[in-house]
Amino acid sequence: MVLSWLAVAALAHAQAEEPRFGIRNAFVEPRGGVWQLNAILELGLSRAAETALEEGVPLTLILDTEVSRGRRFLPDENVAELQQRWQLGYDGLAQRYVVVNQNSGAQAAYASLGEALDALARIRELPLLDESLLQAGRRYEVSLRATLEIGGLPEAVKVLLFWREWSRVTDWYTWSVRP
Amino acid sequence: MESCDRLVHLERQAVNRRRLPLGVGASVVLWVLMLAMLAVATRNSEEFGRLQPWILLANAVAVLVLMVLLIGRFAELFRERRRMIPGSRLRSQTVLILSSLALAPLLVLFAFSVLFLTRGIDSWFHLEVRQGLSDAMGLSRAALDLRMTEFLTRTERIAEDLEYRSEGELYRLLADHRRLADADDLVLFGPGGQVLASASAGPIEAGLPTIPGEILASARSGEPFISLEPAAAGGYEIRSAVALGTLDSLQARRVLMAVYPVPQRLADLATAVQSAYQQYGRLSYLREPLKLSFVMTLSLVLLMALLAAVYGAFFFTDRLVQPLQDLIGATRAVAKGDFDTRVVGTSRDEVGYLVASFNAMTARLARARAETESSRQEVESERAGLAAILARLSTGVLSLEADLTLRLANQAAGEILGADLTAHVGESLEGIAPSHPLVGQFLAAIKPQLDGSERDWREQFTLRGEGTRRELICACTMLPGEGDRPGIRVLVFDDLTQLLKVQREAAWGEVARRLAHEIKNPLTPIQLSAERVRRRLLGNLPERDAEVLERATHTIVQQVEAMKQMVNAFSEYARAPAIELESCDLNALVREAADLYHAQDPRVDIRVPVDSRSVTVLADRGRLRQVLNNLLTNSLEALESTTEPRIVVETHHLQGPPGGGFVELTVRDNGPGFQPELMDRLFDPYVTSKSKGTGLGLAIVRKIVEEHGGRIEADNEGEGARIRVWLPVDEAARGAGLPRSVRRQESRREYA
Structure with missing residues (x-):
């Protein structure tokens, strides 16, 4: 009994210490001959990440997407890979959180961190691959993984202080699709 | 064996000399590589950030290489100490001293470097700096706030002007107001957020700015909206939004949004202040990690320098001790008699001079030993020849010291004196005499002469043993002594027994031959005459005379016969017919x-x-x-x-x-x-x-x-x-x- 309470307390403490960081939902949707990715992320920031952001160190969200076709006797065929990077920073002069899509250069500013994270967490209609690359009736696997890094740090510091958590990464979120 | 040791020694030396350039070469390559990377990296911080992990990695590899080399060297040194190899103690002490000498300044340098770095980094983040940056940010903000207030007022005036205008006039009015107000964009949004009219300074392809939900909500609630927005192209822009009409009017749901550029000068200054503030915040965040990473980097460099210093200590100790070890090994070899040992030395310092002197000394020793050996072989050869001659001599040769100790005796001497004298060399002749009668007699015969003052003498005497009689002639000569030592007497003696016997036999043979010749010849006439007298007179004489005659002639004939037999025997003895084997x-x-x-x-x-x-x-x-x-x-x-x-x-x-x-x-x-x-x-x-x-x-x-x-x-x-x-x-x-x-x-x- 005591052990159970201790386990629950430890779990609660862990949850309190480490906000959830993961992929809540993701799916692809064909539209106009292009497969578009939609996903909802859970971007709970660690205390270190919040501190870094407050100090002016930007955070980088990296979204890795892979589309592969499973084969019986051969290794899976990698059909498409896509990496999207967003940078979340705080502009002290404008007092706004700025999200920049590093792939397209698009930028948006938000009055609060919550709004900025909400905007980052909702991936909508992200073009993934041309439908013509896929064979109808085949089964494809789409995998998604998000990584949140504390950016702007010298690599040497990361190497030397390797025991610190400089980034968080989700497990691969994988689902099957049959065009 | 000594040659093998010498070869092994030289081999070990060669291995050491091969191993040293390998380790030193690898370290030098790493050092050069790191220096090149540092030279590239110091040009800009971005390169430094990119190359620093590789520099660290190279340092770590160098440390590992040096550690492996040093572990090998320490193990080798430990083995040498355990085996008590000459020079190992000096080697270990020298390594220890040199390492200590290198360690002390390195540690001081390390301590001061860490202190200066941490203090220096801490000094970057003085409160005054932070406060100054914050004040600069506040000042920039205040300057921008003035602009924003002004731009909001402009927007409100335009909104008032547009409030009661018909839709047909909106496009023209918006264009005019935009030009007059120096705005980039003016957009009028309808109640559903749709664009009712707009005017823009940019090209049509750039599109119209969208209105965020927060702006729309704020404007509709009657609160004018004004904000400073970072521009995607850099710099800032000011957005303002004002609702048209009053809250209770139907037109109140329309919103006018204006986007104004920030003046270039102000924008540059504000951007610089923002950038500096952000950079300072980032550095402030990195302060502790930076300090820690600097300390770790310094520690790594210190460790590498220390290891390099220890390895250098080994290197220079080898250079110093190796010739001494070679000399010690060579000295041992010379002590064991290997005068062919040479020490390889190329240096021109004192050690090189010592090596050259040692080599010259061993060369001289080798020559001297060769000459000694040659002389010894000559003496041995002469001695062997003399021994062979003495052994083959039928003449007995003895050499006696003053106390009659037998120093030399040849085989013939032993045979003549009936004793194996060669087995008694080193013993006194007086000690040998009791067990060998002939030796005793010999000693008794020569003793008076030996005790006399004559150095050279000659004596003939007879030795009588059981069933033996020997005639000896002995000559003695005294050899001069060395220093205070008395001289040695050399006695040479011949057994004349055989000679005398042969002479006697020859005389007897001559006697026999003469007897046979001189006596045998008249015997036959005597015998014949006696028989004739007997035959003639025996019948004519009276019985008594006849009997006398008979007896006398018989005696004559018998004695003549006996004499004939004797003479025949002598003749047989003297006769020497050729034998047929x-x-x-x-x-x-x-x-x-x-x-x-x-x-x-x-x-x-x-x-x-x-x-x-x-x-x-x-x-x-x-x-x-x-x-x-x-x-x-x-x-x-x-x-x-x-x-x-x-x-x-x-x-x-x-x-x-x-x-x-x-x-x-x-x-x-x-x-x-x-x-x-x-x-x-x-x-x-x-x-x-x-x-x-x-x-x-x-x-x-x-x-x-x-x-x-x-x-x-x-x-x-x-x-x-x-x-x-x-x-x-x-x-x-x-x-x-x-x-x-x-x-x-x-x-x-x-x-x-």
Whole structure:
């Protein structure tokens, strides 16, 4: 009994210490001959990440997407890979959180961190691959993984202080699709 | 063995010299690589950030390489210390001292570097700096707030102007207001957020700005919206939004949004301040990690420098100690006698001079030893030659020290004196004398001369042993002594016995020959005359006179006959016919002679060899038969008064050295034996103990045996006499003669 309470307390403490960081939902949707990715992320920031952001160190969200076709006797065929990077920073002069899509250069500013994270967490209609690359009736696997890094740090510091958590990464979120 | 050690040593030296450039070369390559990377990295911080991990990695690899090399060197040093290898103590002490000397300044430098770095980093983040940046940010913000207030007022005026305008006028009015207000964009949004009208300074392709939900909501609630927005292209822009009309009017749901550019000068300054503030915040965040990473980097560099210093200590210690170790090893080799040892040294310092001096010294030692060895070999050679000459001499040679210690004796001396003197070298002659009678007599004979003052003298004397009589002539010379040591006396003596014996035999032969010639001739006329007188007068004389005549002539004839026999015997002794040698079966001849004599006197038990094997000798069959006859006759005559007379004849072949190639014939009886006083003259002519003997039997036997190349000896053994004869079996043995060692086995002996 005591052990159970201790386990629950430890779990609660862990949850309190480490906000959830993961992929809540993701799916692809064909539209106009292009497969578009939609996903909802859970971007709970660690205390270190919040501190870094407050100090002016930007955070980088990296979204890795892979589309592969499973084969019986051969290794899976990698059909498409896509990496999207967003940078979340705080502009002290404008007092706004700025999200920049590093792939397209698009930028948006938000009055609060919550709004900025909400905007980052909702991936909508992200073009993934041309439908013509896929064979109808085949089964494809789409995998998604998000990584949140504390950016702007010298690599040497990361190497030397390797025991610190400089980034968080989700497990691969994988689902099957049959065009 | 020493050469192997030397080779191994040189091999180890070569390995060390190969290993050093390898480690040092790898370190130098790494150092150069790191320096090149540092040179590239210091050009800008971005390159430094990119290359710093590689520099760290190279440092780590260098540290690992050095650690591996040093572990090997320390293990090698530990092994050398355990094996007590010369120089290992000096090597370890030198390494320790040099390492300590390097460690102290390195640690001080490290401590000061860490202190300065941490203090320096901390000094970047003084409160004044942060406060100054915050004030600058506030100032920038205040300047921008003024602009924003002004732009909001402009927007409100435009909104008031548009409030009651018809839709047809909106486009024109918006364009005019945008131009007049220096706005980038003016957009009028409808109640649903749709664009009702707009005017923009940019190209149509750029599109219209969208209105965020927060702006729309704020404006509709009656609160004018104004904000500073970071622009995507850099810099800032000011957005303002104002609702048209009052809250209760139907048109109140329209919103006018204006986007104004920030003046370039103000934008640049604001951007710079923002950038500096952000950079400062980032550095402030990195302060502790940076300090930690700097300390770790310094520690890594310190460790590498320290390891390099220790390795350098090993390197320089090797350079210093290796020649000394080589010298120690070479000195040991020289101490063991290996004068060919050389130390390889190329340096021109004091150690090089020492090495050169050592090599010169060993070279001189090697030459001196070679010369000594050569001299020794010459002396040994001369000594061996002298020993060979002495061994082959029939003359006895002795050298005596002043206290009569025997220093040298040749084989002939031992044979003459009846003792193995070579086995007594180093002993006093007085100590040898009691156990060897002839030596004692010899010493007694020479002692007066030795005690005298004469350095050179010559003396002839006679030694008498049991059944032996030797005439010696001895010459003595004193060699000069070395320093205070007295001189050594060298005695050279010859056994004249044989010479005298030969001379005597020659004289006897001449006597016999003359007797035969001078006496035998008149005997026959005497005998014939006596018989004629007897024949003529015996019948004419009275009986009494006839009887006298008869008796007188008979006596004359008998005595003449006896004299004839005696003269014949002498003639036989003197006669020396050529012998005809052939292989004879000695056993067969022995059995033949034994049968003959046994038939003459069956009373005597003559035992002959029962072995059917033939014992072959190289001899004249007739002369050998005469030898057997004489020996058996001699024994039979000696056994006349013996109750159970017995003669034993034995033969056997001597196998292997000494004496190989000879057959020994032994004739032994159980008679009274030889008279001791006759022993040394037993084989001389006319020496006999018998009343009827001529004394020529044994003399003839010895003569025949000697003509065959053999030897004869006589002695008393047990209850009777024993005569031993050695005869050669072939020509080779006859030419070689009976070895001396066979002679030395006998204590009483007569030589042919």
